[in-house]
Amino acid sequence: MLTPSQSQIAKDRHRFRVLRCGRRFGKTYLACKEIRGKVLYKPRNVTYFATTYQQARDIAWEFLRKELEGLIVSANESRLEMKVRVLNSNETSLLQLRGWEAVEAERGKRNDFIVLDEVASMRNFWAGWHEVLRPTLTDTKGEALFISTPSGYNHFYDLCNLELTDSDYKSFNFTTYDNPHIPVEEIEKAKKELSNEQFLQEYMASFQKTAGLVYKEFSRERHLYSELPEGNYQTIAGIDFGYHQAAVIPIKTDGNYYFVDDEWYKTERTETQLAEFVATSGYSVVYPDPESANGCEELRRQGLNVREVAKGKDSVKHGIDKVRELLINGRLKINKKCVNLISEFEMYSYDDDNPTDKPIKEHDHALDALRYALMTADFKPQMVEAQRRRFDEMTYMIKKSSSR
Numbered sequence: 318m319l320t321p322s323q324s325q326i327a328k329d330r331h332r333f334r335v336l337r338c339g340r341r342f343g344k345t346y347l348a349c350k351e352i353r354g355k356v357l358y359k360p361r362n363v364t365y366f367a368t369t370y371q372q373a374r375d376i377a378w379e380f381l382r383k384e385l386e387g388l389i390v391s392a393n394e395s396r397l398e399m400k401v402r403v404l405n406s407n408e409t410s411l412l413q414l415r416g417w418e419a420v421e422a423e424r425g426k427r428n429d430f431i432v433l434d435e436v437a438s439m440r441n442f443w444a445g446w447h448e449v450l451r452p453t454l455t456d457t458k459g460e461a462l463f464i465s466t467p468s469g470y471n472h473f474y475d476l477c478n479l480e481l482t483d484s485d486y487k488s489f490n491f492t493t494y495d496n497p498h499i500p501v502e503e504i505e506k507a508k509k510e511l512s513n514e515q516f517l518q519e520y521m522a523s524f525q526k527t528a529g530l531v532y533k534e535f536s537r538e539r540h541l542y543s544e545l546p547e548g549n550y551q552t553i554a555g556i557d558f559g560y561h562q563a564a565v566i567p568i569k570t571d572g573n574y575y576f577v578d579d580e581w582y583k584t585e586r587t588e589t590q591l592a593e594f595v596a597t598s599g600y601s602v603v604y605p606d607p608e609s610a611n612g613c614e615e616l617r618r619q620g621l622n623v624r625e626v627a628k629g630k631d632s633v634k635h636g637i638d639k640v641r642e643l644l645i646n647g648r649l650k651i652n653k654k655c656v657n658l659i660s661e662f663e664m665y666s667y668d669d670d671n672p673t674d675k676p677i678k679e680h681d682h683a684l685d686a687l688r689y690a691l692m693t694a695d696f697k698p699q700m701v702e703a704q705r706r707r708f709d710e711m712t713y714m715i716k717k718s719s720s721r
Contacts, residue, residue: 322495323347331487335477336464339493339520344464345376348432351462353384356401356410361429362457363412368438370416373397376434378414385412420445421561421584428453431461436476437468440679441562443656444584467518469527470537470663471680475656493520529667531637531676534644541659542650545569545578554595555690556605557682558612560584563591566658566686567600575643575691576650580683582657588612592619604690626689633675636688643691658683 319327323343326336327350338344348365355363365381367373378397382389385401390409392399397414415423417439431450436442454461465473479486493504508516517523526533550569557564565581581594588611595603596619605613607626616623643649651658664680 319347319350320495320497322491323350326489327351329487329489332458332485333461333479333483333487334463335479335486335488336462336491337467337473337477337488337522338464338491338495339522340466341493341499342491342496342522343498345380345434348434348462348464349377349380349384352381352412352430352432355430356385356412357388357404359410360403360406360408361410362427363410363430363432364423364426364428365412365414365432365434366417366420366439367414367434368417370397370419372435373414373416381412381414417445420449423453424449426453427456429457429459431459433461433463434465436463436465437471437473438465439472441582441584441657441682442472442476443660444562444582448584467522467524468664469530470524471527472656472660474524474663475660490522492522527664527666530663531665531667532641532644532662534641535662537659539647540644540649540651541653542576543653545576545652550576551601552599553602553604553690553694554598554600555686555688556591556595556603556612556616557686557689558588558591558606558609559682560587562682564657564682564686565591565595565598566683566690567598568687568690574648574650576652577655577658577687578652580655580658582683588615592616592621595619596621602694604693606685606689624693626693632692633688636692637676639692640684640688649691655683658687 320343323346326334326347336344336347352363352365355361365373365377367376374397378394382392382399385399388402388404390400390402399412400409401412402409417433428450431454433439439445450461453459463476467473477488480488493499494501504520507520511519514525514528518525548571550571552567552569554565554567561584563583563586566577567579569576569578588609591612592615595616600621602622602624603616604624604626605616607613607628613623640649651662653659661680661682661684665676665684666680667676
């Protein structure tokens with residue numbers, strides 16, 4: 318039986334429900350009960366996502382098999398799929414369990430209902446949701462249930478706030494105390510054992526700064542903007558290649574302030590496709606990841622002014638220090654629509670258990686692109702203009718030479 322808090326969520330009729338809750342609230346139990354109701358009521362395609370395939374198996378597979386016992390027509394345990402007989406019908410529903418790490422494989426599919434479990438831990442969430450999963454709900458006008466305990470001020474924070482601007486979304490917030498089956502003394506014991514920040518996040522479902530955060534100086538209040546101020550700007554771009562995740566970060570500068578006014582954050586893009594996009598964007602200078610020699614060459618083939626980015630032993634640290642300096646001085650501003658870059662600022666962290674000068678290699682694609690540009694370029698307008706003139710002169714000489 319659902320608790321009063323769980324029942325409140327289950328009865329809500331908003332298309333996209335977002336549940337922020339403390340540990341042991343019973344979020345997966347609620348999700349499985351809702352899935353059961355969906356697949357038995359009428360023929361539907363339902364997909365449950367955990368952060369990994371193994372977690373989907375460990376968390377939900379056996380629970381759902383027991384919930385649907387006697388109604389399963391067929392089950393494929395290796396693929397975590399089952400067909401379920403709809404009540405009072407000869408028709409069936411398809412239930413699939415997936416890991417977020419393979420979300421790209423869901424392109425082009427059709428869903429009536431999606432559950433996303435532990436959203437705060439899902440990497441590159443916005444790309445996976447907007448580009449892959451959201452389109453699978455279009456034909457059916459399908460629904461989604463997002464559930465998670467917070468993990469810093471990342472994409473889940475933004476997801477919880479979508480109800481303020483989109484009437485399809487509704488957010489719910491419950492703590493571990495809202496589960497009457499959890500002894501209060503156990504929660505109070507955890508409160509004494511954990512730091513205040515850990516307890517607030519894990520049990521009270523409160524958004525807290527990520528532990529070991531690299532860019533602690535970043536503040537939404539101080540560093541985000543909505544409208545670009547009037548001014549005379551040059552536009553350059555940092556580029557991070559990657560088929561599984563690529564990022565282009567355009568930066569407008571007047572020689573003193575640096576405004577990230579947009580972002581290009583895509584999956585499954587080749588270096589050629591990325592170069593073709595950049596070639597149409599009108600950037601004065603581009604600063605790509607030098608480790609991708611093929612990618613840099615593709616940019617040059619497109620006639621772009623490619624600048625060399627130094628990448629050595631301490632380059633990551635130097636780049637981070639440069640970004641920090643600009644944040645501290647209030648000279649780096651990020652447009653509010655750059656949700657992926659903002660999410661990375663609030664997730665990029667050091668490993669507390671294995672401290673080094675280098676952060677954990679995740680949540681960093683847009684930040685890497687930003688760093689390449691900021692650590693390398695001299696943003697003085699006259700310098701950028703001089704670089705443009707030299708590039709134009711070289712292009713003219715090459716064309717003149719080839720025409721002889």
